[in-house]
Amino acid sequence: MRRIDTKRHKAVGALAGAVDRLFNDTILQARRAPQGSPEESLTRLREFVARWNQPQWFGDPDLFFGAAVLPHVQRQRVTLARARVTGRVVEDLRFATSHRPHFGEVGQRFAQFEKNRSVHARRILAGRHPARTAIVLVHGYLGGTLGAEEFVWPLDAFLRAGVDVVLAVLPFHGPRNDRSLGRPPRWPGNDLTFALEGFRQTVADLRGLVTWLSVAERYAHVGMMGMSLGGFSTALLATVEPKLAFAVPFIPLASAADWVRDAGQLPGNAAQRAEIHQLLEEAHALISPMSRPLLVPRERCFVAVGERDAITPKSHGARIAEHFDVPLEVFEGGHILQAGRAHAFRRLLGLIEQLNVATPDARREP
Numbered sequence: 236m237r238r239i240d241t242k243r244h245k246a247v248g249a250l251a252g253a254v255d256r257l258f259n260d261t262i263l264q265a266r267r268a269p270q271g272s273p274e275e276s277l278t279r280l281r282e283f284v285a286r287w288n289q290p291q292w293f294g295d296p297d298l299f300f301g302a303a304v305l306p307h308v309q310r311q312r313v314t315l316a317r318a319r320v321t322g323r324v325v326e327d328l329r330f331a332t333s334h335r336p337h338f339g340e341v342g343q344r345f346a347q348f349e350k351n352r353s354v355h356a357r358r359i360l361a362g363r364h365p366a367r368t369a370i371v372l373v374h375g376y377l378g379g380t381l382g383a384e385e386f387v388w389p390l391d392a393f394l395r396a397g398v399d400v401v402l403a404v405l406p407f408h409g410p411r412n413d414r415s416l417g418r419p420p421r422w423p424g425n426d427l428t429f430a431l432e433g434f435r436q437t438v439a440d441l442r443g444l445v446t447w448l449s450v451a452e453r454y455a456h457v458g459m460m461g462m463s464l465g466g467f468s469t470a471l472l473a474t475v476e477p478k479l480a481f482a483v484p485f486i487p488l489a490s491a492a493d494w495v496r497d498a499g500q501l502p503g504n505a506a507q508r509a510e511i512h513q514l515l516e517e518a519h520a521l522i523s524p525m526s527r528p529l530l531v532p533r534e535r536c537f538v539a540v541g542e543r544d545a546i547t548p549k550s551h552g553a554r555i556a557e558h559f560d561v562p563l564e565v566f567e568g569g570h571i572l573q574a575g576r577a578h579a580f581r582r583l584l585g586l587i588e589q590l591n592v593a594t595p596d597a598r599r600e601p
Contacts, residue, residue, distance in 0.1 A: 244567040244575070248543040251569030255545035258571055259498075262377075263546070270425075273503025273511065280514035283427065287338070292521055296475040299337070299521060300435055303442040303476065305450055306330035306354070313357065317385040323394065324360040327381070328401075329353055333443055334436035341428040345436075348421070350413045354440045355404040357381045361394045368456040368480075368587055369399040369448050371441070375463030375486075377419065379409025387462075389580055396584050399454075403444055405465065406436045423464070423491075427518060430491075434522035437468050442476050449478050456480035456590055458535070460583065463547055463570065464488055470524035470538075470555050473531045480590060481535035483583050486544055486570055489524070489551035492516045497548075529559040535586060537562040539579035546570035 292299040313325040332354050336342025346352070360366070372388050384402045393400050404411055407422040414420065422433040441459070448457045458481035461469030466487025473482035488494060492515035495501060501508040520526045529536060540552035542565050549565065556563040564582055568574030 247574045248567045251572040252543035252545050254571045255569045269502035273507040276511050284517045300438040303446045304333040305446050306443040318359045326358050328356040334439040338428045338432050342432050345432045351411045355410045357402040359400045361397045366397050366399045369454045371401045371403050371459045373403050373461030373465030373468050375465050379404045406433045441472050474527035477530045479531050482531045485539045488547045489554045525558045533561050539564040541569045542567050543569040
């Protein structure tokens with residue numbers, strides 16, 4: 236674990252933390268008053284856990300999330316994109332989600348949002364033809380606008396290294412968001428069952444994308460890196476999808492229960508808050524990366540966190556890293572101002588280079 240402790244980095248870290256706290260207070264409005272009575276929360280959570288946390292849903296990921304499906308992908312060349320300026324081949328991908336509802340009436344309601352039934356992604360090629368390795372990059376909460384995502388990630392570093400980039404869009408984000416401009420996406424939202432159904436769809440959509448890249452496009456290696464909510468999604472997929480060649484959760488959320496507790500959103504006295512927190516952990520267990528073992532080889536996985544992250548603090552990433560038994564890469568910045576993050580990306584590029592050297596002839600021919 237790399238730690239930097241200079242005066243300059245302390246100042247940058249302090250600024251990053253302040254920006255995160257401002258974002259928390261004004262955009263996320265995280266520190267809002269608890270909703271409802273503690274008795275109502277306890278009753279609702281107990282009923283949910285008793286109904287849905289059945290052993291069979293934990294044993295076989297395919298049983299709960301659904302098996303991987305090879306989608307029929309529609310492609311469209313993109314002319315208005317940042318990467319087009321440097322002459323890259325850019326194409327938008329679209330396919331129907333294979334997600335099927337699981338959580339009763341809420342699941343059926345979830346499936347009724349037609350705009351969310353189409354999965355969107357953007358692929359940017361490092362050369363004229365697909366490379367041997369592709370990385371799927373998964374955005375955070377409020378992200379997913381593909382043109383903007385091209386500026387969020389260090390695309391040039393991946394492309395110069397000969398790695399194709401695929402920008403994925405999470406449910407109800409970006410072109411899948413059915414709400415008007417300025418309103419937050421429906422998912423994850425405050426409805427527990429709706430949120431969990433969304434993570435089931437996230438797994439189905441990302442597995443479909445990885446399967447298409449691996450099987451139809453014949454990439455030798457398909458890996459994933461996700462940021463914040465996308466970091467949680469990356470960690471989750473790494474416990475479900477064995478085709479992932481590498482996985483890097485970046486400033487990930489690890490526990491919704493920890494997040495709402497630390498934001499002061501749990502109602503009741505200390506004992507009630509502790510029980511609600513425990514029940515929230517149990518309620519989210521079905522979609523938690525901590526509920527299943529890592530399927531990606533440990534040497535091809537690490538977790539990157541910001542020392543001064545005040546949105547998903549480094550304790551979240553540390554928890555995932557401990558469960559996966561993989562390294563924790565710490566940079567001095569925060570969630571929004573990610574000062575020092577280049578070290579994490581260089582580490583990932585080194586990992587990919589080692590993977591390509593170890594399997595020089597892995598790419599299958601048509």
